[in-house]
Amino acid sequence: MKALAGLAVLVLALTACTASPTNPVSDTTPSASPNPTETAPPPDPGPRPRIGECHLLSFGQAVAVVGRTEPVRCKRKHTAETYFVGRLDLETKAGHVRRVDSRAAQRQARSTCTARLPKHLGRTPRELRLSLAQSVWFTPSPQRAEAGADWFRCDVVVVAGPKRLLPLPRSTKGFGDAPVVAMCATAAPGTKSFRRVGCGAKHAWLAVSTVDIPGKKLPAKDAVADRMEGPCGDAARSRAADPLDFTWSQESPTQEQWDAGQRYGICWVPA
Structure with missing residues (x-):
């Protein structure tokens, strides 16, 4: 975090005159200084965010972490x-x-925002794994932090496609079960045409369950596939019209996703 910087204030020192027999005190009133020193205004920490504010963020702004965007009216x-x-x-x-961009400060914001999102959307943490809704967080700019700003802000966004955010309703309270938030895809995982979309858009596959992957390091690809095969097959069978004729696909986390905290794989079925 950025250390709080002290504000230097200039002070004008006045020297008193002392009378003596050989140097009588003058009756002349000293003239005022032509350039009096002015105290610099204190730094501005800026406004504090408020719950319920809405923002028109681009994908790049949503992942910026540091800084405060101006709110817009939620009806817009x-x-x-x-x-x-x-x-x-x-x-x-x-x-x-601490600095606002320190690991400890960002970890506090990330963990708090992630933990509070399920209740806001009206879903369980496991149910939100199959959602495109995500939490993003923001902390003050370095300049605002130096002036005393110490807030962090949790926003909910819906990633509607590659680097594209979905416009939200006026309020997202309990919005977690909306079809546009559910995770679907344009093709089977692992294919060139695979792209995540909300289930309100045209899609061919649906995410139906997740499988926890234990361990501190991402296991080998074959080990993950073996662990996911049984649970994904069971999830597909339970949704099939014919329990002897069904199809599924499984998606293992990438190393990047694992490092970001995704310790589970996703089971998919044709929509």
Whole structure:
């Protein structure tokens, strides 16, 4: 985090005159300084975000993390809604001040925002794995943090396609079961035509369940596939009209997804 910078204030020192027998005090009133020193205004920490604010974010802005975008009226087009605002813990046990972009501060914002999203959307954490709704978080800019801003903001967005956010309704409270939020795809996982889309758009495959993958490191691809085969097959069978004739596909997490915290694979069936 950015250490809070002290504001230097210039102070005008006045020297008193002392009378003596050989140097009598003058009756002349000293003239005022032609250039009096002015105290610099304190730095501006900026406005604090509020729950319920809406924002028209681009995909790039949604992943920027640091900075505050101006809210828009929720009845107008918007792609993000603030569902929680918290206070960053910027002071360490040793009495030092963390930077807003430190790992500890960003970890606090990420974990809090992620944990609070399911309740806001009215879904369980496992159900949200099959959703395109995600939490994004923002912290003050370095300049605002130096001025005393210590907030973090949690927004909900829906990733409607490659680097594209879905316009949201006026309120996203309980929005987690909407078809446009459910995760579908244009083709089977692993194919060139595979692209995630909301189930409100044209699609060919549907995400139906997830399989937890234990361990601190991402297992080998074959090991993940073996672990997912049984649960994914069972999920597909339970949805099939003929329990002896069904199709499914399984999607393992990439190393990038694993590092970002996705410790599960996704089971898919034809829509």
